Amino acid sequence: MTLTSADDVSTWHPERRPWGVGDVVALLVWTTAIAGFFWDAVSLQKALFFFDITEINFPYRDFFARELRAGRFSRWCPGLYCGFPLYSESQAGYLHPLKYLLYPWLPTWQAFNLDTILSIWLTGIGTYGWLRRHVGAAGALAGAGVFGLGGFVWAHLVHTSMINSLTSVPFIMWALEAAWERGRGWPIVLGALALACQVFAGHMQDTILTSELIALYGLYRAATERSRRSRFAALGMAVGLIALAGAIASVQGLPSKELHSRSPRSGGLTWEELTYGSWHPELLPTLILREAYGTLSRDTDWMDGFYPYHEMNAYLGAIAFALAVVGAAAYRDRWVAFWVILAGLGGILMLGRFTFLFDFAHRIPIIGSGRIPVRYHLWVSLAVAALTAVGVDRLSRPGTVRLRPALLTIGILIAVSIPILVYAYTPIWSQPTRWRYPYHLTRFRWLGEQIRFGVVRTSLLIFAAWAVAALATRAKSPVLRSRLVAILPALILADLLGAHFSDVPTITPKYWTDPPESARLLKADPNFIRLFGIAKRASNEPGYASEPVDFLSVRDTLDWSLPPVWGLATARGETPMLPRRLLEFTDHVLPADGRFNLQSVTHLVTAMPNVEGWGKGTPAGSAFIYRNPTVLPRARLMGRPIYVESETAAISALDQFKPLLRDRLVIEDPTHPLPVDAPVSGTATITRELPERIEIQTESKGPAFLVLADTFDPGWSATIDGREAPIRPAYVAFRAVFVPAGAHTVLFRYQPAGFTLGLTITGLGLLMGMALLFWRLPLTLEPEHRTLDWPRAWPIAGLVALVLIVILSSFELQGAKLPAPHPRWARSFHRFTWGAGIEAINPPRGKNEAPQRFGAPQP
Template identity: 25%
Template sequence: MGKEKEFWLLLLLITCFFFRPLFGGETFYFRDLYLHTYPDKQFFVNSLRSAQVPLWNSFLLGGEPYINNISTSALYPLNLLFFIFPFIHAFNIFIVTHFLLAAIGAYFFARTLALTPLSSFLVGAIYTLCGAMLSSANLPGLIFDMPYLPLIWACWHLFLLRRTRRWFVLSVVFGVFQALAWTHEGNEITMLSLLGWTLCYPYPHKTSAIRKILLWLLVTVLIIGCCAIVLVPAIEIVKHSGRQYQLNAEEFARFSLHPKRLLELVFPNFFGSVNAIRPRDAYWGWNLVGQYPPIMLNIYFGWITLTLACLGAWLPTVSADEKFSAHVRRYCVMLALCFLLGSLGNFLPFFSTLYKAIPFLDFLFHSPEKLVIGAILPISLLAGYASERCCRIYAEKNEWHGRLLWISWGLTCVSAALFVSFRRFPQAQFWWLSEFFQRVTDETIARQGLASSFFHATVMMGLFSLLMLYRKYFPNRWQQLLLVGIIVIDLWGAGARINFYAPRDFFTDIPKAAKLVKHAIGDSRLFVADVPSNSSLKAPSNEMMWLSRWSLETLSGYSGYMYGIPVIFHDDANNLGQKYIVQLHQMLKQFAWSQRIPILSSGAVSLMITHENLTLPGIEKIAEIPNDSNLRFFLYRNTRAASRTTFVTQAQIVQSDDAALARLTQPDFDPRTAVILFDEDVAVKRFISPQQPMRPADIHIERRSVNSMTVNVSTTQPGYLVLSEPFYPGWEATVDGKPAPQLRANLAFTAIPIPAGEHIVTRQYVPRLFYDGAWVSLGFCILTVLITRKIHTLTP
């Protein structure tokens, strides 16, 4: 494969497509990338360079697991890129590398099916440059997973075909890479579709279906076992997370692909571009998506690709030894249709029944819309196969040649008629458009966008039709090359608008608000109130970049994480934050500021940003946050906030979470002098009376790192060392070297009983399940080696 010029041309094509982020001084930034991936990787690199293993991340949600959290991909081997290149360059190289891996995997798999190098080039180009794959660039959970789908398929196929151990090992290795890359969705799509391929492909060894299933189960179990280092602790993380407040049937169904969006499969950018601050200014289909922007920004394949894919499924098998037989191609069609239908989610008539019948469906797939990604490889393979069959010099003289011409010219005429009608009769077409697509309000944007979309489809399909007509009378070898070129131009032209970029100073330029907060925050946290929906940004242009940059400049949500600012009570990016913190965040949205302040004070929130004018006791306005919108944002200091380490002697005992929340929201509750504890804790009853007056205690933090803390406490009376750190399993505390109990305090935080006198208190995060998982992973790695030594006995 490395000697084939088509392979290197494919890599050059992908590199040129991403020229701007690689060589043009720009960067990927959109959505999850700037909110989560960039600061996550930055935290990881900075921690390791300071000689600290980041087991715990104290910057998000008051604190959450990091290295043992599968959503951070901290153990993903390709993270080494961040230690080779300067960070901002590594960030872009890291993303583009996954597109290159996707192209390599698709090309490699096509070659294993005996497609020609040029046909394999086309498979790789479609797989990498189609709308669904390009849309995943801002969805790390997909783009980091999907390159391994064709690689796993190829290695597994070669193993079953040749029964050599190296392909078995590579199947496991790539499966482990995929599992460590980000989330579980890509793994589920890969392994489920691989099972179908295993059963459908007519391997020459005549292995029974049961034996194939057992082999598939074996490789699946080995992948899961080798990834136990993150999967085992994930069970505990999910158990203590706030997913019950965030994931439900209604939320899951909301992210379904509207059936009318299926027109995007053949018309590029049919609903416009999401690269706009105001949705209606550039994306006229916002009434369909229900939220803005949609999860999958684009699902384009094009008329040519889908026509070839349908043809590839329908063509008869040439010979008995053909590796891509009609039986296997029918499986690819079924697979693509299943994933496309599944992406419709709530719009399917049987969806509610399916949701109830499949346990944890919303956990397995966070949104049905993402299932589109599973249709890419089968469509790519079918189109690549059909392009090869269409352009043979001595093609079979069958009826499908004529039918293909009729279909291609028919689709060309349909696209041309739509283009002309929207140019010639805009008012009549706009009325139909508005009725069909639910209240289209901006005629100009819709008409201009649709005219451009129909024109693109007409030109591309017209070129394809002319080529097929010419090939009918004058067949030649170069015609497949021209066909591949037309499809690449089609995908490039449609895909160039899907991803958008920002100058690299989007990340490197630190906003004034971040500098101000870092100077004033000390050893406390920041809370940022939700931005009202009536905000209006004043920007130099209508590009989405300005809205994203504005969120950084106002530190909205959890964007303070980007600049090393500890934040709490914000939206949970990965739905894995501690459940009580998530619950309090949901409640804060409903409470008045007088009720919010005690909760915020318990979380050591000394700084707050909001557009509201606050005049409450203990709240001081520090400065106005500069921003280019119609709103004024202010930075406030909360003088009533407890420090992250506080000593109190007054305990208020409650019987339930509801009682704790009721007491916590009372304006007179002061976490600097009292703590709310639960009656079920035995240590509460045997340690201290609940109404003991407080005397000053001397607290000195001797050492604090990412994963541990040492505090010297000197007090003349017993009390509680209250930590505004989430009450979370894995944290171990000692007082003077002896294990000490940790109590859930103030609903979500932690308290350690302290006797009178001088004491050294240590607290360290020791994720036992992470270490247990590491041993399990090591054991399965050894087991994989032992099994591969016996591979010939497993597959007679």
């Protein structure tokens, strides 16, 4: 936001130029860059995996895809968490368009590859088209590169739902601006559909961030209009887009909201939980040098553990920052001014806990459940992309463009980064004997090589970009100038791709197509019901560095959400949003208390060769399978109920009656239909099962409770011989139905809670959208590129305000004493170590580890 002279500012006047050969070339460059960089995945030679892909995204999509190929739209996944409302959790992306383009026709791993890479490609295409309304082909390509391959993408490459959501952002901006310009309703409808696709993609926080951006853009546009009517119109169109998107997305949004209300997040987050994942000021050097503190892909990210370091990737490159400064010099243009403001706001919000702006954010509805403030980098990425596009466009056209402010900005960033790095790395030379194990020395070598390579790469690209820009500003021929500037987008792409050349996690497709030995053995066991798997290694443990990881053998324990991929059911799973009842059950009934018996877990799978109390394990690849000889059937008739009136009372009963839970039923049934001392005998047999339909035959001499050890959910309904019967929570987390004496057929059916109402609202939203297609605004808004009449020094005032916010947040007054560092800044700068604390410098784990303790199965 460095100011330049009035002459400098006046040199850029946006021009609408028709699309032509230059656009074809630019789009080919973008497509070639994406296809070339992700070639292993695009050509289907290797499969994406790792971290959330392995734990959540792939297994969820694989279940959905298999059901689609079987001709079913199954919204309940029986293979996770003893049954899981997968549709309501939303990350499988049931209604996202790319799912139907790819998953019904291709093996899941191939569809997953193309889904992810196609989303990144479309993000760049959308950004290009949006920016092309304002700048030429070179500028649009530069902006597309910044937003489509910036740090936000790489931070969330393993969060597939976020990558799917990101695709919508530029299309929404494009549609909103077209609506303002044309005064028509159809762009609002298209923008609403794009925003609804974020909900359908399955990441609500992205939807919140984008909706906030739309509202902010609408407020800005209204504030810079000249008449009251046009102000209301500008803001109304933005709000209308959000409202219409909410209505269209209700078929997904309402079931997700219903699950959220039953999840641990329903009570909101504490300040610590909300601000976990704030962008630490010590990361400022990574804005210039991506590898300043190592990288996850090379197992050198020594900041990992202090916070989710992979989320902290805010790298957009020095070239992009410098060009953004050049673009920001046109701050008197109304369109440019908004992106200058957004860059500042996004940057300050990224800091999260380090400013007072988040002190009360956890008390604000919706926003207070967002967490990980660094995700406001979405705003910064978009703003820098827009300003970079303007900077390139200014350089490509005749007129004076001063490069000194851009060079000064990069110089300041480097100057501030040096002392931070010196402080952070001081232990290397002040305590040289602290790290002496080969495990650490190897990583020293890797880290040193990465930093040296990063410095050379970044320096060469910065110098090349400066040389190109300098030659362009001196070129007398407009054609030569535009051709020189056309090199800059290529340098931006080289910078962003070069900084992340090892960040695409791929593996042989056998990872997903060839079942591990443990899965083969369990599928062949006629007594198998459910498993409980415990991996020895984390799913995000790098395997690219000095200690390679055999990821194929890591699968053998069938941890996380892996079992359904091979047709198995598990009592485990991985998700940030699960029913609170399930969590309460697992918190209060431990394996040593007989939890596995109640959950019908027949097998324990772990990498440990010895598990106390479980007998001898069966080797299965690198894992061992242990049988539970005292497991209870998944469907069973029970008596001797312990009646409770609420979930809270049921939790207390679990604690009180733990030794008796095998033979006593804790049930929330206010009608008390069965005497508390009534014994029960009889059978319950599952005769037919689909994900959303379970048929059970019961036969007993007297009345009983049919207990199904599947997760309780309000979306399930039951009938007994065709007559409706209430489902009661059993053991807090499971389902029970009272059945009379005799032979009966009990049928369970599922439809997500909130689905019918959501579908109705979606239908109304689509009808409203069809009506808006023909709506026309009866007045004309101000041109989006008119000159603002704000004071010329407003960017300086804004920058000072942001600096004051940081300063005032950094200190607190303690009586009459001098200001002291504020507690929110505690541990904001870290000295060099490996991992998240002093304990991380101990020798690596040995091969002989103590056996894990789960408690013997309870008889």
